[in-house]
């Protein structure tokens with residue numbers, strides 16, 4: 001296997017292997033096996049997922065894969081790292097909005113120094129089901145951010161336990177699996193969360209999950225569009241804004257920590 005370029009980056013410690021493949025001739029079908037090998041934290045580079053950078057028309061396509069090799073529609077932390085790469089590589093002007101196509105349609109990124117804001121589009125606030133870990137069951141609000149989320153409000157984040165396995169959830173509600181967030185209140189319009197991600201396990205942060213958490217908290221608080229929350233994650237802090245015209249903006253850091261070559 002030939003050597004090829006990779007970069008390593010993270011957004012609030014949700015970390016990714018980024019693969020420039022602008023004309024799509026390097027990585028072919030990018031098999032689940034290769035994604036797992038790249039994300040392996042011992043035998044590989046290590047990451048919660050892979051961000052493959054493809055040109056699409058006059059713009060870009062973010063080909064996101066979870067660390068188990070599965071596909072997802074969107075990745076809120078990953079798309080900020082994706083935009084940081086484009087700017088650092090001179091492929092995008094940080095003074096202009098950066099459109100990026102995803103499996104959940106086009107998102108627009110804006111860069112403000114160390115912080116990048118992703119317009120995540122309109123949230124879908126759906127029904128309630130239940131999630132469970134050994135010894136605990138909670139009601140969970142179903143919020144769709146292009147990918148599925150189950151948001152459970154808990155007394156303590158420790159109640160979620162070690163989160164070594166996917167929390168039990170309603171397969172009929174989530175036929176393709178689900179990202180499960182556990183949330184505690186920290187103050188007015190300020191929450192903290194843990195997450196067990198579909199396809200990656202517990203991560204230090206989840207951007208789409210932070211958006212789902214904010215929307216669920218705002219609804220529970222009798223708020224809605226026109227509000228903003230601080231969302232603390234184990235890997236840092238994100239700001240989520242629900243705009244008056246019913247879009248969710250996710251603001252946070254995005255850091256490239258390394259670049260190199262690999263033959264994985």
Ligand SMILES: N[C@H](CCC[C@H](N)C(=O)O)C(=O)O
Pocket residue numbers: 014048066071072073074075076077078147148179197198199200205206207208209
């Ligand atoms: N595991 C998620 C995709 C990555 C989401 C997360 N890393 C984010 O920042 O949004 C899923 O299968 O829907």
